[in-house]
Structure formats: C-alpha cells, structure tokens
Amino acid sequence: MNQETTPQSIAAMIAANAARLSTALDDHMRNSFRPESRKTLRKFHPFEVSELTGISLSNLRTRHQEGDFPEVETDSRGRRMYSAAEIDQIRHVMARTGRNGDAYLPGRRDGDALQVVSIVNFKGGSSKTTTAVHLAQRYALRGYRVLAIDMDPQASLTTMFGYRPEIEFVESGTVYDSLRYEDPVPLSQVIRKTYFHNLDLAPAGLMLSEYETETAYALQHRVEPPFTQRLAIALDEVEADYDLVLIDCPPQLGFTTMTALLASTGLLITVVPSMLDVASMAQFLEMAGETVRTLEEATGPIDWAFLKFLIARYEPTDVPQSQMAGFLRSILLDQVLTTPMLKSTAISDAGMTQQTIYELEPSQVVKKTLDRILESVNGVADEFEKTLQRAWGREAD
Ligand SMILES: Nc1ncnc2c1ncn2[C@@H]1O[C@H](COP(=O)(O)OP(=O)(O)OP(=O)(O)O)[C@@H](O)[C@H]1O
Ligand SMILES: [Mg+2]
Numbered sequence: 335m336n337q338e339t340t341p342q343s344i345a346a347m348i349a350a351n352a353a354r355l356s357t358a359l360d361d362h363m364r365n366s367f368r369p370e371s372r373k374t375l376r377k378f379h380p381f382e383v384s385e386l387t388g389i390s391l392s393n394l395r396t397r398h399q400e401g402d403f404p405e406v407e408t409d410s411r412g413r414r415m416y417s418a419a420e421i422d423q424i425r426h427v428m429a430r431t432g433r434n435g436d437a438y439l440p441g442r443r444d445g446d447a448l449q450v451v452s453i454v455n456f457k458g459g460s461s462k463t464t465t466a467v468h469l470a471q472r473y474a475l476r477g478y479r480v481l482a483i484d485m486d487p488q489a490s491l492t493t494m495f496g497y498r499p500e501i502e503f504v505e506s507g508t509v510y511d512s513l514r515y516e517d518p519v520p521l522s523q524v525i526r527k528t529y530f531h532n533l534d535l536a537p538a539g540l541m542l543s544e545y546e547t548e549t550a551y552a553l554q555h556r557v558e559p560p561f562t563q564r565l566a567i568a569l570d571e572v573e574a575d576y577d578l579v580l581i582d583c584p585p586q587l588g589f590t591t592m593t594a595l596l597a598s599t600g601l602l603i604t605v606v607p608s609m610l611d612v613a614s615m616a617q618f619l620e621m622a623g624e625t626v627r628t629l630e631e632a633t634g635p636i637d638w639a640f641l642k643f644l645i646a647r648y649e650p651t652d653v654p655q656s657q658m659a660g661f662l663r664s665i666l667l668d669q670v671l672t673t674p675m676l677k678s679t680a681i682s683d684a685g686m687t688q689q690t691i692y693e694l695e696p697s698q699v700v701k702k703t704l705d706r707i708l709e710s711v712n713g714v715a716d717e718f719e720k721t722l723q724r725a726w727g728r729e730a731d
Pocket of ligand 2: 462486490
C-alpha cells in the first residue's frame, strides 16, 4: 500500500483539508461581508398598496390630490412609489378619517393577548423557515407589529434578514442570550430592527445549540425558571411592542422546540404532502403529544388557542401529492388550511439570494409565475390571519 493512503495519513489529509477549507471560507466570508451594505426593502407600486391596505386605487389617487396622504417619491415615469413606512402612515390616516376606520388597523386592541405562533415540524426541509419569513413579512406589510424569533441554531431565518450569524453572532447577540440559565439578558437587548418596517428579529446562531445541553443539566439540578417558562418570561418584557410573534423552530423535538411550543398561543405545522413526510409528521405528533402530556402532569394544562396544518411545497399536478393532500384533509379536516403553499421556482430562486417573493421587484420575475405564487402565499397568510383574528374574538369575514 502506498504511504499516502495509510489510514493515518488519510486522517491527516482530512484534517489538513478541513483546516485549509475553513481558513479559506473564513477569508472569503470576511472579504465579502460588508456590514454597511445591509439589505434594504424595495418600494411598492400603487396596486400593491391598494391590495395591502384595502384602499381602492381611485381613492388612493383622490386622497393624494386632496393632500390627505404624505407625498411620496415618483419613479422615472411619474408613478408614485411607496415605502413600507409610508404605507403604514396612509393606513393610520385612513384609520383616523375613513369610514369604518378600525378596519385599517388589524392588530391588537385593548385587552387582546399577544399571539405567539410556533412554525414547527421535525421533518427537515418542510418549509418552516420559508413559511415563517413570508408570513412575518406579509403581516408586517399588512400593518401588524411583528417579532420573528429564530429558534434554530442553523439560523436560516436570521440569514434571510441579511445577517451573517457565523460572523456577527459568534459570541453573543442571539436569542440564546435571553434563554440561557446563567445571566440571561433582557430580550430587548438581542432584538434587532430589520429593513422591513414593523418587523423585528431575535436572531439565532450556533451558540443557541448550547441551550439544549444546558437545559438537560438545568433540569437535573432544578435550576429555575425551567425551560417550560423561559421564553414566555423573556417575551413578557417586550410583549406590548408587538401584535404577533412568529417562531421558526429547528427540525427536532428537543428542549429548544419545546421551549418555543410552551411560549406559544398556537401552532402552525407545515407538511409536504408526500408519504415519507406525512409518516414523519405522524411520528412528530405522537412524540409531541406524549411530551406535552408529561409536562401537563407537572405544570397543569397547556392551552393552545389553535393548531393548524399547512400543506407546503405543493405541486397540484403531482398525482401522489394531491392524493396525499386529500388524505390529510380527510383526517385532519378543517385543521388543514384550505389554501396550500404552492411549490414555485420564484420561492426557491429568490431564496438563493436570501429574498422572499415580497422583496422581489415584480419586473424581475415572469409575471405569471409571480402572480401564481403571490396568490398562494397571500391566500395562506389571509386565511391564517382569520385564525389570529378569531383568537382575539373577532370573527373575520
Ligand atoms: N413553496 C416552495 N417552493 C419552492 N421551494 C421551496 C418552497 N418552500 C421551501 N422551498 C425550498 O425548500 C428548501 C427547504 O425549505 P425551508 O428551509 O423553508 O425548510 P425548513 O423546514 O425550514 O428546513 P429545516 O428543517 O432545515 O429548518 C429551501 O431551499 C427552500 O427555498
Ligand atoms: Mg428552517
């Protein structure tokens, strides 16, 4: 055997490759990382403002002419273009002066509880992060004050917001800082404003994986407060600042996920309608059910206001998928959202550059492709919004 292929030298080669790769990656990341080039959000066309606010295009034009709305920039062709903050200002003008003004402000009213939704499933790649980021952005654009919490040490959600957790949050700065057992910091210290108006982020990073091991230790040594309360306690500090909290969970049913579930008022389970995914979800539900039952014996009943299933990455023309979707609906009935999240190249292509379909310039994408996926994702968000409104005792039409 050649000297170079003895087990020992292969091990050495692997180690040397690993070292070279990680140094090169590190250099590459640092060179391409420019904190000053943070993401920004595009401006919105009048037809988008109309769709988001419910103000008709003609009313939008008239109220501008009458000087009721803030003047906004125009593009090279003289069309008005709106920032998300300007859309919100307009919404507030309508709430003050429009007939049925309340309808323009969909968020919490006096006495309404903060809604905290965990987006969960332990099947990897079941569209949790994609759903979390799209819902968070859609609801922010609709006028809700949204906090997105990244509870996955892989930090995909954090990355979607233009952060580089492997550089920026190595030592600190993630939600772990507020959950850890030793010297936790207030959640407000880790929350970042994003380039999205009305949307803040509690980031994740690899550091968050420590929480899993620390919780096991804390349980043995009865460190208080226990994991069942830690996120709820952290959220108490900022609860008045938000209408809605969306939590992106990791693909395991560990302490991190349980911590999120126990701070939630409702759950959204994403499922790709394939045999393997549904089998895995059944297992997830069984394990989650058992865990919750055990916890309830210790802490009393856990009352979620809602449990919804979202059929994700759905291809209606795929016969086995549509059969599986039908099967899920026949068993889970109206717990399954009627609108599925379609599979679309607009989502996967935009995802490569850390964008959502709301960030894409309409002109960047084939109109038919964009319209189809917008209809699907907006449909999902609108339907789930009714669930949230119902949790506030408001029956949406
Ligand atoms: N509706 C969709 N159409 C096309 N691609 C999608 C869609 N939803 C998700 N994807 C793609 O599938 C991949 C996995 O999605 P995502 O990261 O949202 O799943 P996840 O459940 O968060 O995964 P993990 O378990 O690793 O956290 C991503 O590359 C994403 O761009
Ligand atoms: Mg994810």
